[in-house]
Amino acid sequence: MTERRLSRRTFLQLSGVSSAALALGVSAPEALAAAADVEVPDGVFGLGVASGDPASDGVVLWTRLAPQPLAPDGHGGMPARPVPVRYEVAADEGFRQIVRRGAAVASPELSHSVHPQVNGLEPGREYFYRFIVGRQMSPVGRTKTLPGAEQTAAGFRFATASCQAWYHGHFTAYRHLAAEELDAVFFLGDYIYEYGITAANLWRAGASVTPEHAVEIQTLEQFRLRYALFKSDPHLQAAHAAAPWMVTWDDHEVQNNYGADGSRYGVSPEHFVHLRAVAYRAFYENLPVSLAVLPAGPDSTVHRRFDAGGLARFHVLDTRQYRDRPPVDVDDQYADERTLLGPDQEAWLYVGLVESNATWNVIANGVTVAAITEDRTDQWDGYPANRARLLAAMRRSSNPVVLTGDIHKHVAAELKADFADPASPTVGVELICTSIASDGDGAPTDAYTPDWVRHPYVKLYDGRRGYVHVTLTPDEMTSHFKIVPWIEADADAPLETVATFVTPAGAPGLERLA
Amino acid sequence: MSGRHVPAVTGLRAEGQLGRITLDWTPAPWDFVVDHYAVYGAPDAADVAVDPSTLLTKTVYPRFVHRGLGGRGANWTYRVLTVDAAGARSRASAPLTASSQESVTATGAALAVVGEYDGTGLEFALSPGGYAQYPATFPDGVDFRHGTDNAGLAWSYLHPGPADAWAGRRPHVFRLRFDLAAAPAGQVWLALWLIDSHATIPGSAVLTVNGATVERLTFEGGATRGSTVGDSTLPGSPLRPSYVERPLPAGLLVAGENLLTVTKDDGSWIAYDAIGLFAR
Structure with a gap:
């Protein structure tokens, strides 16, 4: 080939579309992409493929081109120029029935990630997708659209996961999760951790990291590199390729226990927003989320809603970006105006809950709602007035269920109208998934167990790694709490189910089956 | 590009x-x-x-x-x-x-110093992460005799305050006893260097010399990492060192034994780099 490589300017002139639209990596003229000279290094799909934010007629596809995922500058070994990426969506795994083709531009501004929005698909059905760059073809991903409004879905199966401290152990739980036949995966926060990775916390047997991973991350290149390190795990890639994900964040996508512009580590609010800006940017770049999540400066809209026909409505919350600062004293903690969600998200959530026609109203959230101890102020325990408003709205909605992560333990709890009164009605249930890897092997019980199990409304506690598998039907919700006995030594541990609960529609509570 | x-x-x-x-x-x-x-x-x-x-x-x-x-x-x-x-x-x-400004540790003559002004607290007892053993090891705080005691055993790397539940939610007194052949002629300075402090409630401490309350020392917010990390000089260290240096009123020190105390009666912990008195 004698042609010079396609420059950005040439590309834009040829395509006739705006720089902004192209730069977002969502869509590009397919013919141009196919014609372009796209010489790139081998192995561009080193970070795998993913899909997410499904609708009844579409889904977001994702990949990030990275022939050298751990290149220290965060650009994955890609040349600093835009690269066209084609994709295909098929009704069958063999790609005989391709139903959609398209293209997007992977640009260095977004670390060569693309987020094509595929529309025009049929509701409630399985699809397969793959990406093509030059002569390289990606692994095949499986995804699924949500049931349509007119459909009566017989059932909806999903898993919840959180807290994947790569350095604490193998992603064995994802190996098992990827083998489940799921309609969706909810990720509930702590996709990465910001801490330096050193001998002190690298418990994943057989793993080693280079010195640039040893420091707490702060720059965009460091956040990109951290996502790449975690995403290098084959089982995480397999889990992404197995089902569409709906993702929210918790604190470690930015900094431990932060809230809004407040750092717990002495960074002024004026400066902290600069950390938030790059952290939110890297979150968008590395996850299969829709364009609506792309941050503007230090702000990003992550709370969003998904309707699975008449069966379920999923409310994905942001429990970090808008929260009030930690309470200064007990009076402050119990102040009426105190908010975890922020006024706008609160209003959005309550309207969405109360006006929902779905049988199940599922709230995906970062931190524990159930009352545990007064000093757990990073959880909803630090925001009791907001919790009361949430519970009041839940009482006015159909079959509310809360999905939570954060604590690295499996916990199942009934949510009471008044936690101080054990005889008060159960409003809904909270299913807290343990971590994928954070805290290493863990054990069934630990030093925190008494804080939780002393409450009659806490029905399960287990401190090992795993995920929660949930099946929704028009009549009941079945939740299986799954664990793997070890993760530090290798990824070979088998899967066990430590508890199964049934929650009948119309009768909130947790009936333990096993 | x-x-x-x-x-x-x-x-x-x-x-x-x-x-x-x-x-x-x-x-x-x-x-x-x-x-x-x-x-x-x-x-x-x-x-x-x-x-x-x-x-x-x-x-x-x-x-x-x-x-x-x-x-x-x-x-x-x-x-x-x-x-x-x-x-x-x-x-x-x-x-x-x-x-940067000059420190009295560079320009003065050391009268009594515990630790080294080098950006690390690794020379102190329990460093870098043994704070859980503090209550058992130092039930009455620190009582350190200069020239006799070993900082690695007798001066805790972390000086807790009343905000620290792990140290009993009470004030903690650190005492430095040292002998002088004669009362110093020049001005005497305190040099208290920290490798880190609590980020949001570093608090303050009362300084006394030979029973006289000298002043309340207010600390800068650090990074809340010095409880588990001991070296601020490593590349990318999360620690936020800070420095307290000031002249003391004249006439406080005497020939023979002297006693300096730091009483952390406000806020959370500080993590020592070094503490001492200098004449200049």
Whole structure:
């Protein structure tokens, strides 16, 4: 080939579309992409493929081109120029029935990630997708659209996961999760951790990291590199390729226990927003989320809603970006105006809950709602007035269920109208998934167990790694709490189910089956 | 690169302090996505070459605190540039020169010192992460005799305060006993260096010398990492050292035994680098 490589300017002139639209990596003229000279290094799909934010007629596809995922500058070994990426969506795994083709531009501004929005698909059905760059073809991903409004879905199966401290152990739980036949995966926060990775916390047997991973991350290149390190795990890639994900964040996508512009580590609010800006940017770049999540400066809209026909409505919350600062004293903690969600998200959530026609109203959230101890102020325990408003709205909605992560333990709890009164009605249930890897092997019980199990409304506690598998039907919700006995030594541990609960529609509570 | 103009850093300014120089500049506007700012520096020079050997840090903040400059007044020249989300670099700022302040630890004569003014607390008891053993090891705080006791056994790396549940939510007294052949003739200075402190409630402590209350020492917020990390000099260290140096009123010290106490009766812990008195 004698042609010079396609420059950005040439590309834009040829395509006739705006720089902004192209730069977002969502869509590009397919013919141009196919014609372009796209010489790139081998192995561009080193970070795998993913899909997410499904609708009844579409889904977001994702990949990030990275022939050298751990290149220290965060650009994955890609040349600093835009690269066209084609994709295909098929009704069958063999790609005989391709139903959609398209293209997007992977640009260095977004670390060569693309987020094509595929529309025009049929509701409630399985699809397969793959990406093509030059002569390289990606692994095949499986995804699924949500049931349509007119459909009566017989059932909806999903898993919840959180807290994947790569350095604490193998992603064995994802190996098992990827083998489940799921309609969706909810990720509930702590996709990465910001801490330096050193001998002190690298418990994943057989793993080693280079010195640039040893420091707490702060720059965009460091956040990109951290996502790449975690995403290098084959089982995480397999889990992404197995089902569409709906993702929210918790604190470690930015900094431990932060809230809004407040750092717990002495960074002024004026400066902290600069950390938030790059952290939110890297979150968008590395996850299969829709364009609506792309941050503007230090702000990003992550709370969003998904309707699975008449069966379920999923409310994905942001429990970090808008929260009030930690309470200064007990009076402050119990102040009426105190908010975890922020006024706008609160209003959005309550309207969405109360006006929902779905049988199940599922709230995906970062931190524990159930009352545990007064000093757990990073959880909803630090925001009791907001919790009361949430519970009041839940009482006015159909079959509310809360999905939570954060604590690295499996916990199942009934949510009471008044936690101080054990005889008060159960409003809904909270299913807290343990971590994928954070805290290493863990054990069934630990030093925190008494804080939780002393409450009659806490029905399960287990401190090992795993995920929660949930099946929704028009009549009941079945939740299986799954664990793997070890993760530090290798990824070979088998899967066990430590508890199964049934929650009948119309009768909130947790009936333990096993 | 991306072909897009990367804005250069503007508003660069510097302030020299004890042991450090703080640079501030104006952040790029939000519609421009910054990966980081790269800060280049060279000591004792009028300019600095922008190359990997002079790169001091990459930071996402419009500020760089150049720490660990030691007790002698250090003279540095800096340039800062912007790296954007595509990896493109702006031109470097004009060079800016600044100096840190001199410490009495460099200019004075040591009368009694515990630890070394070197940016680490590793020489102290329980360092770098043994705070859980503090209540059993130091039930009555620290009582340290200079010239006899070993800092590795008898001076706790962390000095808790009443906000620390792990240390009983009460004040803690650290005592330094030292002998002088004669009362010092010149001015006597306290030099208390910390490798870190609690970020939000570093609090304060009461200083006494020979039974006289001298003053309340107020500490800077640190990074809340010094309870488990002992060396602020490592590249990328999360610690935020701070420094307290001040002259003491005349006539406090005597020939023979002297007693200095630091009573942490406010806020959370501080993590020691070194503590001592100097004459100058």
